[in-house]
Amino acid sequence: MMAASIVEKLAGLFPPDRFSTHPDLLAVASKDESSLVGVTPLAVVWPLSTAEVAQVVRECVSTRTPITTRGAGSALEGSTIPLVNGIVLDVSRMTRVLNYWPEDLQIEIEPGIIYDHLNNHLKREGLFFPPSPGGSGDIATVGGMVSTNASGIYSVKYGGTREYVLSMEIVTGTGEIMRIGNRAIKRSSGYNLIDLISGSEGTLAVITAITLKLAGIPEDRRQSAYKFPTESDAARAVSEMRRYGLDIAAIEFLDRRLVQALNQLKGYGLEEVPCLFLEFHGPRPMLDSSNESAESICVESGGQPLILPEGQRPWEIRHWATDAIKHYKPGYSIIRNDVAFPISKLPEMVEFCHAQGDAAGVVIFTFGHVGLGLLHALMVADRKNPQEWQRAHEVNSMIIRKAIELGGTVSGEHGIGLGHKDLFGLEHGVSIALMRGIKKQFDPYLILNPGKIFD
Numbered sequence: 001m002m003a004a005s006i007v008e009k010l011a012g013l014f015p016p017d018r019f020s021t022h023p024d025l026l027a028v029a030s031k032d033e034s035s036l037v038g039v040t041p042l043a044v045v046w047p048l049s050t051a052e053v054a055q056v057v058r059e060c061v062s063t064r065t066p067i068t069t070r071g072a073g074s075a076l077e078g079s080t081i082p083l084v085n086g087i088v089l090d091v092s093r094m095t096r097v098l099n100y101w102p103e104d105l106q107i108e109i110e111p112g113i114i115y116d117h118l119n120n121h122l123k124r125e126g127l128f129f130p131p132s133p134g135g136s137g138d139i140a141t142v143g144g145m146v147s148t149n150a151s152g153i154y155s156v157k158y159g160g161t162r163e164y165v166l167s168m169e170i171v172t173g174t175g176e177i178m179r180i181g182n183r184a185i186k187r188s189s190g191y192n193l194i195d196l197i198s199g200s201e202g203t204l205a206v207i208t209a210i211t212l213k214l215a216g217i218p219e220d221r222r223q224s225a226y227k228f229p230t231e232s233d234a235a236r237a238v239s240e241m242r243r244y245g246l247d248i249a250a251i252e253f254l255d256r257r258l259v260q261a262l263n264q265l266k267g268y269g270l271e272e273v274p275c276l277f278l279e280f281h282g283p284r285p286m287l288d289s290s291n292e293s294a295e296s297i298c299v300e301s302g303g304q305p306l307i308l309p310e311g312q313r314p315w316e317i318r319h320w321a322t323d324a325i326k327h328y329k330p331g332y333s334i335i336r337n338d339v340a341f342p343i344s345k346l347p348e349m350v351e352f353c354h355a356q357g358d359a360a361g362v363v364i365f366t367f368g369h370v371g372l373g374l375l376h377a378l379m380v381a382d383r384k385n386p387q388e389w390q391r392a393h394e395v396n397s398m399i400i401r402k403a404i405e406l407g408g409t410v411s412g413e414h415g416i417g418l419g420h421k422d423l424f425g426l427e428h429g430v431s432i433a434l435m436r437g438i439k440k441q442f443d444p445y446l447i448l449n450p451g452k453i454f455d
């Protein structure tokens with residue numbers, strides 16, 4: 001008798017509403033939000049518990065079937081794209097709150113909870129989970145955020161996702177269930193496995209529960225916006241504000257082409273100039289003084305307060321940035337990076353991106369959570385025009401190389417996935433051999449999201 005295939009085995013284990021080989025559902029599971037071409041998996045399965053996840057992993061071990069864990073599929077570098085003949089393990093239905101300790105500012109949740117849903121739940125107790133991803137908070141799952149170490153508009157003050165993970169329940173690549181970490185805020189006990197799993201893009205383990213540290217909702221907040229003659233002036237103001245130690249909660253940069261794209265998409269009628277959006281948190285007197293200091297630094301850098309049209313809010317405008325770029329030139333695709341580097345290098349990086357884009361005749365947008373020394377340089381190009389497509393990739397590669405040269409990283413936010421694998425080695429050199437060894441410890445059969453980050 002022939003051994004049952006992985007598809008037959010999983011079909012026998014899960015009810016029809018939690019297992020599928022339907023082409024439409026496979027098509028959804030084959031993609032993420034990158035411009036990379038999707039790959040059709042064999043099947044999708046929706047587990048509801050850690051035990052079910054472990055069962056799937058064990059079945060896949062026995063048939064050596066690759067598994068790609070999926071949250072919302074909003075990743076931007078292909079980390080959620082499955083492999084041929086693989087299974088997609090979609091944890092988006094694991095959405096329970098397992099434990100809540102508001103007095104300790106902690107919560108334990110399943111990985112499929114969406115970021116905004118979690119914060120809606122927390123606000124009743126005056127708490128929040130801060131690393132708000134700019135445009136995907138309404139879709140991204142917390143498991144996906146942990147797995148990519150996502151950051152967001154408030155990460156300048158509060159840090160990225162990794163800083164909020166206290167413990168996890170994981171299923172390793174052998175199907176073993178284990179708990180790592182604990183609920184102590186300060187610890188000096190052993191190797192930091194939490195930090196290893198955070199940002200590992202589903203290559204080491206499947207996360208089935210997460211205990212998060214939370215923050216108190218600030219007493220008050222103040223938002224302001226500034227416009228600048230040039231992109232470099234705005235970048236200089238950011239670097240100065242950080243140097244003066246201003247306690248900024250959020251500082252977002254938008255170049256003039258992005259403002260134009262936002263006007264085009266949403267009809268905002270904004271002045272098409274480079275600008276900064278700022279937010280401060282704290283008691284009112286502190287907000288006044290922080291805001292005054294920020295304003296004088298912006299003015300010294302050539303900026304002026306920007307009055308937004310009635311009813312428009314900075315973060316609502318910022319939310320549409322990626323969509324505005326996506327629709328800037330119909331039929332064009334995005335080529336992106338999310339480099340990070342020491343904050344003093346921000347003006348140099350912004351100038352470099354625009355100079356390279358202009359020299360190559362490539363349409364480029366720069367923006368992002370720049371207070372962290374993080375910059376998104378997005379290009380749009382026509383896939384059907386091989387020369388243009390190639391030029392945009394060359395500019396992208398030059399920008400990433402420049403960031404590394406300045407002491408930075410290939411990815412400050414979205415991870416490596418498939419999109420940045422080529423330059424990962426330039427940043428990490430021989431230490432990749434150590435990473436390969438770590439992967440084998442967690443995933444000896446190399447079935448967890450293989451081919452991602454490095455080969």
Ligand SMILES: Cc1cc2nc3c(=O)[nH]c(=O)nc-3n(C[C@H](O)[C@H](O)[C@H](O)COP(=O)(O)OP(=O)(O)OC[C@H]3O[C@@H](n4cnc5c(N)ncnc54)[C@H](O)[C@@H]3O)c2cc1C
Binds near residue numbers: 135144
């Ligand atoms: C419009 C837009 C704006 C965005 N803005 C930001 C931003 O400001 N900041 C930012 O950081 N990102 C941003 N992103 C990218 C994306 O939203 C984040 O990377 C997010 O954290 C991914 O969550 P997800 O649930 O969609 O994960 P997915 O895309 O489903 O998965 C991402 C990776 O995590 C792995 N994974 C998912 N769940 C688990 C799990 N339970 N266990 C193990 N591995 C798992 C997957 O295998 C994959 O490698 C944006 C995306 C879009 C489309």
